[in-house]
Amino acid sequence: MSYPRRRFPLGWFLLLAGAALLAAGSAAISIGDVRIPLPAILKVLGRQIFGLDLTVDPIREGIVWHYRLSRAVVAAAAGGALALCGCVLQALLRNPLAEPYLLGIAAGASTGAVMVIILGVGAGAVSLTLGAFGGAAAAFGLVALLATGTGGGTERIILAGIAGSQLFNAATSFIVTTSASAEQTRGIMFWLLGSLGGIRWPDAGLAVPVVLICGLLCLRRARALDAFAFGEDAAAALGIETGKVRVELFAITAFLTAAMVSLIGAVGFVGLVVPHATRFLVGPGHERLIPATVLAGAVFMVGADVLSRTVVPGQVLPIGVVTALFGAPAFVAILWRSRRTS
Amino acid sequence: MTLAARDVSWSAGGRRILNGVSVTAPAGGVLGLVGPNGSGKSSLLRLLGGLRRPDAGDVLLDGRPVSRVRRAELARRLAFVEQHSATEMQLRVRDVVSLGRTPHRGAWGGWTPADEAAVAAALETTGMTGRAGQSWSTLSGGERQRVQVARALAQEPREILLDEPTNHLDIRHQLELLDLLRSLRTTCVIALHDLDHAAAFCDCIAVLDRGRLVTQGLPAGTLTPGLIRDVFAVEATQRYDRHGTLRIDFTVAPPPARHRSLQAHCRSKPEDDRRSGSDSRQETYGHLS
Structure with a gap:
């Protein structure tokens, strides 16, 4: 195929993805042990957001507003955040397999978060995020050091990421098995696989602004990310302050990963699947790709949450299991494609 | 200077x-x-x-x-x-040449007529205008080099x-x-x-x-x-x-003694090719001898 496909107009993409997000969000709010029909959901939203005087069953209202809506909002924010991380890392590292989970950043963030929970360094959502950020930054540093120390190159980064993941996962297990009570252990292991249970509005209050601000900061660097297409020297020759941009964007992705891990655990493969699918549709230019990826990541994650609650009746699968079910085949597909082009 | x-x-x-x-x-x-x-x-x-x-x-x-x-x-x-x-990116020729405008654009500024003109001129100068929509990965080495020169000119x-x-x-x-x-x-x-x-x-x-x-x-x-x-x-x-x-x-060393016989070999129909080679190849050799 010598001529690439026509690219999807960004406006249409955002419109359709927005509609898909609404649909997935409605499903996520409606489906559960107690099924809540759409009109009831709309009534709750009308009461809570616009202060309308509508009569709603208070139990249903509680379920919709305090449990499911906040959960859907956090799922959307986390999906957008992780997809954004993957998109930025793939461009910066020039590696189609780069994403926070495979690079071990999520594992580092888990270690940091577990240290805060179990060893009781500080307390609350903010200190949890800070602990996770410390772990993520440490993992980033380790992986970067390993990758450059062994001669650089795009394949090395993934190998270094595997080493980093193993190390930090082992550290997490060590802390959990030596210091946690049985009950804590069960809770943490479930959370590490990714769990949206226990999400409330304060979590959304952290997740949504973090994604929006980091998204704008990445969008500001969209042209720099485009310029990295032919490597670091090529980007520098196009007037990009490569060192500064790299540090800034690595810090943003580490922070995004940390914030999401501290909220919902280490959810993998979102950052792998979503940017590739979106790039396929809207093209590789980051000015278009970044907003499209964030929105598509939100749809993907809310959809994954719905699946995690419906695949096995009466049971909630860890959301990381659902994303991995999609992510692992995507990983294979990307490997397959890179084999053919190289 | x-x-x-x-x-x-x-x-x-x-x-x-x-x-x-x-x-x-x-x-x-x-x-x-x-x-x-x-x-x-x-x-x-x-x-x-x-x-x-x-x-x-x-x-x-x-x-x-x-x-x-x-x-x-x-x-x-x-x-x-x-x-x-x-x-690794799936870029078109146009996308690559447009990268040359990066230093001329701010973080939020749009694509201006001046950017468009510079890209068009660079494509024209390098003779790649007709290839603007083609995918970079399908270009030959020579075409890629020309596109990179076009990108440089777009700067x-x-x-x-x-x-x-x-x-x-x-x-x-x-x-x-x-x-x-x-x-x-x-x-x-x-x-x-x-x-x-x-x-x-x-x-x-x-x-x-x-x-x-x-x-x-x-x-x-x-x-x-x-x-x-x-x-x-x-x-x-x-x-x-x-x-x-x-x-x-450059002065090259004189040919070794067997050079003459090798030349004679290349002029005649090779024995091996008559058996395994394609028809067109034999025709070419036949024409030459």
Whole structure:
């Protein structure tokens, strides 16, 4: 195929993805042990957001507003955040397999978060995020050091990421098995696989602004990310302050990963699947790709949450299991494609 | 004087790559950097382009040290074409050429008519207008190199630095590219392997050997048989072709004794090919004999 496909107009993409997000969000709010029909959901939203005087069953209202809506909002924010991380890392590292989970950043963030929970360094959502950020930054540093120390190159980064993941996962297990009570252990292991249970509005209050601000900061660097297409020297020759941009964007992705891990655990493969699918549709230019990826990541994650609650009746699968079910085949597909082009 | 290196030294991995090199690019002309493998041509280009900082000495752009010029400002002035360019992204030719506008655009500024005009002109100059919609990954090596030159031109630079741009190109595209570069009003600094091309296309030659500048000057005065023997360890002669262009001929060793019989073999129909080769191949050989 010598001529690439026509690219999807960004406006249409955002419109359709927005509609898909609404649909997935409605499903996520409606489906559960107690099924809540759409009109009831709309009534709750009308009461809570616009202060309308509508009569709603208070139990249903509680379920919709305090449990499911906040959960859907956090799922959307986390999906957008992780997809954004993957998109930025793939461009910066020039590696189609780069994403926070495979690079071990999520594992580092888990270690940091577990240290805060179990060893009781500080307390609350903010200190949890800070602990996770410390772990993520440490993992980033380790992986970067390993990758450059062994001669650089795009394949090395993934190998270094595997080493980093193993190390930090082992550290997490060590802390959990030596210091946690049985009950804590069960809770943490479930959370590490990714769990949206226990999400409330304060979590959304952290997740949504973090994604929006980091998204704008990445969008500001969209042209720099485009310029990295032919490597670091090529980007520098196009007037990009490569060192500064790299540090800034690595810090943003580490922070995004940390914030999401501290909220919902280490959810993998979102950052792998979503940017590739979106790039396929809207093209590789980051000015278009970044907003499209964030929105598509939100749809993907809310959809994954719905699946995690419906695949096995009466049971909630860890959301990381659902994303991995999609992510692992995507990983294979990307490997397959890179084999053919190289 | 537009771009000049003054006494630059540079080391990498504990090894001295460049040692007190001074070169000056002629304004609007073509400076050819020649030298054996590992003589420091690519490194000198990277220092000239501000991509690496010299350990000692200065690179001057209009008399101002390049290290003090902001990156974006430098990229509006000076473009760099690397020897190899590869990407994982599914880009079109147009996308690649448009990257050349990066230093001219702010973080939020849109795509202006000036950007569009620069990209169109760069595509036109390099003869890639008809390929604008084609995918980069489907281009041949020569076409990729031309697209990178188009990208460099889209930067609207006053200086272009090229690292062995004719590598991997067939002879026609080598000559076309060098001819194109010479026809521009832009100052060009080109690292070249082919001394004959350097003699024919460059206004000025700088000869590097093991990180030191051997000489800089007009092609006729620098690419002398004596210097070529000293630096490249081969015998060569200068001549002027019928257009008055300086050419370098290399003296090759006389053929071995079996040469004559091998030539006879190539002229006749090969025995093996008659059995295993295709029909068309036999026809070609039949025609020749």
